[in-house]
Amino acid sequence: MSDAELMSIGSFAQRCGLTASALRFYADSRSLLPAEVDPVTGYRFYREDQLVRAVLLRQLREIGMSLPAVKSTLDADVVDTIRSVDDHVTTVMREAESVRQQAAAITSTLNGRSGRQIARLSGPVLASAIEQVLTATVDDPDIAVLGGVHVEAGPEVLTVTASDRYRLSTRTLVSHVDSAAAWTATVNGDDLRQCLGDLRRTSSVNVDVTDHGMTLRLTDRDDRHCRFVSESFPDYRSMLDSLPAVTSRIEVPTAALLLALEQRSSDRVRLCSNDKGLMVHGDLLPDIQIPARVNGCAVDVWFEMTTLYPAISTAIGAEVLLDFRGPEQPATVRSADRGDLTTLVMPIAAPRDTTTTGRTP
Known part of the structure; x- marks a missing residue:
């Protein structure tokens, strides 16, 4: 191998992000050996293809992995390396949670109450x-x-x-x-x-x-x-007290509404009421009609899927009660037979590309 293909320890250190002293330590521990050592001067030289190992070594040490674990991980295949990193993170998080709990117990004791x-x-x-x-x-x-x-x-x-x-x-x-x-x-x-x-x-x-x-x-x-x-x-209680009156109330089977939402692939969903119940619209997909009991004004409201779905999925009971106050006011989601869980969901503005059928191109 020619000298032109080798890097000095200083150049290699700069390229991989380790110090020269760290490279000497890892060479002595046989985690990362130099490509050549000058027999007269003792100078250490490294190859370009050793950079990947050196960078991974640095990264593993930065996340707190022990040197023995690092050495075995460096010599493993990709699948085992990923598994080792995941196992290490799990262990660190478990230890951190244990320390936090112990610290909280100490603080509680020191509080003297x-x-x-x-x-x-x-x-x-x-x-x-x-x-x-x-x-x-x-x-x-x-x-x-x-x-x-x-x-x-x-x-x-x-x-x-x-x-x-x-x-x-x-x-x-x-x-x-x-x-x-x-x-x-x-x-x-x-x-x-x-x-x-x-x-x-x-x-x-x-x-x-x-x-x-x-x-x-x-x-x-x-x-x-x-x-x-x-x-x-x-001050959420003041906000709840100041909500406008409910203009529409829809009682719909929870499982049917969840299934309709899960069949939507878009990030927004439109709910409309008609004389048959509740209609769920979604981009480029057929509308889904759900039988429901509807009281009050017609409903035509858009929601973000990430906002509406969690509110429905956590509702208690076989049927969910949806209270609407208009397309720009929070809608209330709660169980039709149990009122101990209530969720307010903010609607979004109707997309400009909405057609009369409720679908978007």
């Missing part, structure tokens, strides 16, 4: 409620509160609410604590999401709060600690 109980509920019921309203959260770094769940407690009641500005989902649960004083805070949505698995598998949960966070005390399982979000949650 035992906390006060605001609710006692069935674990699966609370998990279901949290999961339902979490569909209305959004990860917005500029508005962190939109990723949280607003929790309100009082005598024999616990309400969880979330909003991403286009949806608002709220559910009220019966609590078995009749002496709880009024309490409210917004809880980190990711923390609650991490608790769902344990909540589903515990018969009951006591909800305790301090100034720093909320603790879910689970039967036969470790406590789960959730942080508060410091930003104020939107």
Whole structure:
């Protein structure tokens, strides 16, 4: 091999993003050996085709993979390499969650307060409620509160609410604590999401709060600690109170409406009412007529699929009740026979290319 085909350790380091000292370390550990070593000067030289291995080595170390794991990963095929990276990420996330839980427990102890109980509920019921309203959260770094769940407690009641500005989902649960004083805070949505698995598998949960966070005390399982979000949650109750009157009410089978939405391939959907029920329109696909009970004015409203579908899919019961207030006002989605879960869904403006049949070219 000619000298022109080799790179000095300094040039190679600059190309792969590692320092010269790191390259010497990886050579000594036999993770990345130089192509040649000058027997007189001891200078190390590398080939162009070693860059791929060097860059991958650097990337694996940057995500915290141990050197032994890196060495075995570098020598594996693509499938095993991907599996090793995925396994490493899973381990890191599990360890990080364990550390966060331990830190929350330490903080709670250092706070010097035992906390006060605001609710006692069935674990699966609370998990279901949290999961339902979490569909209305959004990860917005500029508005962190939109990723949280607003929790309100009082005598024999616990309400969880979330909003991403286009949806608002709220559910009220019966609590078995009749002496709880009024309490409210917004809880980190990711923390609650991490608790769902344990909540589903515990018969009951006591909800305790301090100034720093909320603790879910689970039967036969470790406590789960959730942080508060410091930003104020939107005044959604005033918004609900100021909504215009309902002009149309449609009661439709939940499964039939979900199936019609799932058959749409477009990112927007149009709902119209007629004398036979509810019509679901979609781009370039046949319209779907669903038998429904319709009261009030005719409906002709457009929604984003990503906004409407989660509201329908989380609805409770065999039939869903849709309350409309016009094409520019929030529509209400709730169970026809149970009112403890309510979701508001914002419509969108009708596309300009809409034809009289409801299809778009």
